[in-house]
Amino acid sequence: MRMAASSVGPFYCPGDMKLYIDLSFYQELKQEFQAPGDFAMAYVIAHEVGHHVQTLLGTTEKEMPDRSKVGETEYNRYSVRLELQADYLAGVWAHHAQGENLLEEGDLEEALNAASGVGDDRIQKRHRVTWFQTASRTVHPNRENGGSIKDLNPVI
Amino acid sequence: MKWKGRQASSNVEDKRGMTGKSMAGIGGGVGLAIVLIVTLLGGNPSDLLGSLNSTESNNGSSYVETDEEKELAQFVSVVLAETEQVWTEEFRKNGLEYKEPKLVLYSGSVESACGWQLLR
Structure with missing residues (x-):
């Protein structure tokens, strides 16, 4: 077992298939990332669940190279792809939530603020917004790909 | 929401x-x-x-939970349940079974099975 501190932010661990969230992140979203609102938090959860979906579908294992075997640049390239796909999967969820009439005015903007605010320097934040937006606006994974969620694969 | x-x-x-x-x-x-x-x-x-x-x-x-945190914890739980519904249905449509993940609420620091292999 390894320790992780709140400073890591919310995360998903493929090894035990659990999401880890310190609720103080809600305040961080508001104060440090200028992304207030409950739907900003909902986006964060849906993004972590996206990593779980990737893990169940085998994407994480396939896309996540062994850090001891590849250089940092290549490792980052793959992990950025996983992050952006998780944003897309969060958008798929938001699309459904919208269909269920759960969204209030300003909710999608709250999520987009979180998508553009959170993340490290490896990720071009505008890409996060694009992937979340694409899915939340129009896309149903089955229809978009003419097939299976197994085929979900953002090209960046 | x-x-x-x-x-x-x-x-x-x-x-x-x-x-x-x-x-x-x-x-x-x-x-x-x-x-x-x-x-x-x-x-x-x-x-x-x-x-x-x-x-x-x-x-x-x-640990003492504030009223705001209590509500936030409920909110997180509802959002998780909503994702369970959506992904169970998406997986089912593809002939797959969605295994629901656990969500750990923690304060300060926590143990997981992951070192650097965690996804943020």
């Missing part, structure tokens, strides 16, 4: 207030040495591990 009154998830593990210290608190090398010594002396090392784990769960009293 209109979430109040909606179904909450049963997959939330509340570990707020726990320090997350068990074997990690002793440190890998020393911990291993203790286990080895106990075994050599004819003892059962799992007794030792059990007693360490029980100390961990007794630390829960240090």
Whole structure:
């Protein structure tokens, strides 16, 4: 077992298939990332669940190279792809939530603020917004790909 | 989000207030040495591990939940339940089974199976 501190932010661990969230992140979203609102938090959860979906579908294992075997640049390239796909999967969820009439005015903007605010320097934040937006606006994974969620694969 | 009154998830593990210290608190090398010594002396090392784990769960009293956090924890649970519904249905449509993830609420620090291999 390894320790992780709140400073890591919310995360998903493929090894035990659990999401880890310190609720103080809600305040961080508001104060440090200028992304207030409950739907900003909902986006964060849906993004972590996206990593779980990737893990169940085998994407994480396939896309996540062994850090001891590849250089940092290549490792980052793959992990950025996983992050952006998780944003897309969060958008798929938001699309459904919208269909269920759960969204209030300003909710999608709250999520987009979180998508553009959170993340490290490896990720071009505008890409996060694009992937979340694409899915939340129009896309149903089955229809978009003419097939299976197994085929979900953002090209960046 | 209109979430109040909606179904909450049963997959939330509340570990707020726990320090997350068990074997990690002793440190890998020393911990291993203790286990080895106990075994050599004819003892059962799992007794030792059990007693360490029980100390961990007794630390829960240090955490006091504010009203805002209580509501936030409920919100997180409802959102998780909503994702369970959506992904169970998407997986089912593809002939797959969605295994629901657990969500661990923690405060300060936490133990997971992941080192650097965690996804943010």
